[in-house]
Amino acid sequence: MVNKTLHYYILSDSIGETALKVARSALSQFPTAHTVLHKYNFISNKAQLKDIIDHAQKHDGLLFMTIVDPELAQFVEKACIETGLICYNLIQPFILEIQRRLDLKPSTIAGAQHELSEQYFARVKAIEFCIHYDDGKDLSGLDEAEIVLLGISRTGKTPLSMYLGTLGYKVLNLPIMPEKEVSPELYSIDPNKIIGLTNEVDVINRHREKRMAEYGLGPGSHYASKERIEEELTYARKLYQDLGCRTLNVADRSIEESASIILDMLGLTPR
Amino acid sequence: MVNKTLHYYILSDSIGETALKVARSALSQFPTAHTVLHKYNFISNKAQLKDIIDHAQKHDGLLFMTIVDPELAQFVEKACIETGLICYNLIQPFILEIQRRLDLKPSTIAGAQHELSEQYFARVKAIEFCIHYDDGKDLSGLDEAEIVLLGISRTGKTPLSMYLGTLGYKVLNLPIMPEKEVSPELYSIDPNKIIGLTNEVDVINRHREKRMAEYGLGPGSHYASKERIEEELTYARKLYQDLGCRTLNVADRSIEESASIILDMLGLTPR
Numbered sequence: 446m447v448n449k450t451l452h453y454y455i456l457s458d459s460i461g462e463t464a465l466k467v468a469r470s471a472l473s474q475f476p477t478a479h480t481v482l483h484k485y486n487f488i489s490n491k492a493q494l495k496d497i498i499d500h501a502q503k504h505d506g507l508l509f510m511t512i513v514d515p516e517l518a519q520f521v522e523k524a525c526i527e528t529g530l531i532c533y534n535l536i537q538p539f540i541l542e543i544q545r546r547l548d549l550k551p552s553t554i555a556g557a558q559h560e561l562s563e564q565y566f567a568r569v570k571a572i573e574f575c576i577h578y579d580d581g582k583d584l585s586g587l588d589e590a591e592i593v594l595l596g597i598s599r600t601g602k603t604p605l606s607m608y609l610g611t612l613g614y615k616v617l618n619l620p621i622m623p624e625k626e627v628s629p630e631l632y633s634i635d636p637n638k639i640i641g642l643t644n645e646v647d648v649i650n651r652h653r654e655k656r657m658a659e660y661g662l663g664p665g666s667h668y669a670s671k672e673r674i675e676e677e678l679t680y681a682r683k684l685y686q687d688l689g690c691r692t693l694n695v696a697d698r699s700i701e702e703s704a705s706i707i708l709d710m711l712g713l714t715p716r
Numbered sequence: 717m718v719n720k721t722l723h724y725y726i727l728s729d730s731i732g733e734t735a736l737k738v739a740r741s742a743l744s745q746f747p748t749a750h751t752v753l754h755k756y757n758f759i760s761n762k763a764q765l766k767d768i769i770d771h772a773q774k775h776d777g778l779l780f781m782t783i784v785d786p787e788l789a790q791f792v793e794k795a796c797i798e799t800g801l802i803c804y805n806l807i808q809p810f811i812l813e814i815q816r817r818l819d820l821k822p823s824t825i826a827g828a829q830h831e832l833s834e835q836y837f838a839r840v841k842a843i844e845f846c847i848h849y850d851d852g853k854d855l856s857g858l859d860e861a862e863i864v865l866l867g868i869s870r871t872g873k874t875p876l877s878m879y880l881g882t883l884g885y886k887v888l889n890l891p892i893m894p895e896k897e898v899s900p901e902l903y904s905i906d907p908n909k910i911i912g913l914t915n916e917v918d919v920i921n922r923h924r925e926k927r928m929a930e931y932g933l934g935p936g937s938h939y940a941s942k943e944r945i946e947e948e949l950t951y952a953r954k955l956y957q958d959l960g961c962r963t964l965n966v967a968d969r970s971i972e973e974s975a976s977i978i979l980d981m982l983g984l985t986p987r
Binding site: 476482535604700701 | 732734736738741743744746747749755778782784804807817818822824825827833840844847850872878881923976980985986
């Protein structure tokens with residue numbers, strides 16, 4: 446059977462991030478599906494909406510909308526009733542319910558315009574912190590860091606740090622290996638903010654061979670060997686125990702998933 | 717009048733990112749609202765759900781749910797009918813509609829378990845690329861970069877690069893200033909992948925004074941002066957014109973908003 450193609454449309458008066466997240470979340474349930482994304486951001490008038498509706502009609506598109514302007518949102522809903530298109534309004538129903546409960550008026554200002562200057566400064570600072578204190582380059586930030594990540598090579602310390610940085614957290618990450626003693630300062634900070642990363646031997650082996658290949662080297666190096674990885678992991682587990690820190694096995698976890706678990710472990714909420 | 721408090725609950729069998737995004741998107745319409753977040757991730761059984769429902773009942777909570785397991789999702793919906801709680805099911809209705817259209821069965825595997833190994837490698841590589849080629853440290857990546865960001869100091873090149881990196885894009889960013897000639901290589905790459913960042917004098921002035929204060933220096937430096945910033949911006953605009961690249965004014969834009977506009981300009985979709 447030939448797979449049908451699903452055309453899905455993101456309609457937003459902001460950057461369309463929320464609607465895209467919902468649509469992709471639903472679509473991730475159909476990994477073999479043929480899909481085509483049509484994304485329309487910063488929509489500000491009915492003429493644009495009319496064009497989009499015409500386009501969507503040609504493809505019997507499925508619409509995901511986060512338009513906060515009530516007049517524009519209603520224009521789409523009316524057009525969908527007339528044309529038979531399905532549009533999920535992913536924001537208005539929730540706004541109305543919150544409005545009713547809190548007895549407050551919504552601002553009707555599109556989302557992307559909301560970031561406060563102070564929040565922006567804090568995020569920029571956090572990202573700069575994560576870069577500066579990446580890969581054990583400088584340990585003077587141990588006290589200021591909100592999260593300290595430890596792990597042997599290829600346990601994903603750097604991507605995890607940067608992702609947490611974009612969420613507004615100051616992360617210092619430090620590579621560890623049996624041959625190199627860790628700084629004694631590590632024992633003087635709060636172990637509750639330290640997370641020791643672990644992973645499965647096979648996964649690290651795959652990551653390290655991939656890295657070797659990128660350097661133009663074949664497999665079979667000591668660095669990528671399972672014996673060496675097992676030795677490093679044994680050392681890491683012992684160190685985590687000595688430090689009294691918690692550990693996280695990142696095998697088969699996405700970056701977002703690991704980040705979310707770490708925030709939960711530390712009692713932090715996404716900023 | 718005393719503000720009421722809204723307790724909102726995130727229920728997910730994954731990391732709850734999608735539901736949180738929707739809830740926060742709606743709540744951003746009420747910047748003065750008092751809210752309390754209750755987040756429950758990796759839900760896997762009815763006993764957990766029962767506890768959450770009991771908790772939510774005490775606070776008349778508003779529930780946002782992305783549970784893909786149909787049995788667990790129905791359990792919540794039934795409990796809400798019995799207790800009068802409101803729960804927004806942010807995934808099942810869309811899954812059902814997509815299923816009907818594509819004639820495919822959903823996987824019913826929670827979202828965070830979906831990231832494919834190849835995607836993971838690509839993102840890790842992109843983030844490592846962005847760190848390596850941050851702040852003009854190395855120009856040898858100009859060809860490999862998918863996006864090249866230029867800008868004078870404090871136009872937000874670094875946070876923007878890292879955010880795009882977490883989305884899977886390889887970004888090289890390069891600071892510019894009138895006293896330092898740019899590398900001639902910049903003229904030999906595709907100008908379509910270069911974005912010249914600009915900003916308002918007042919905004920940069922605020923950012924630079926903030927930075928000076930962080931260094932323990934008072935305001936009034938040449939670096940933070942409006943005359944100097946105007947001079948640098950004039951130089952930047954001239955350079956962008958010479959390169960034939962597009963420009964983006966990031967004033968009053970969030971990091972996500974600027975990133976989204978850049979991807980649109982380059983005809984790239986979020987990965």
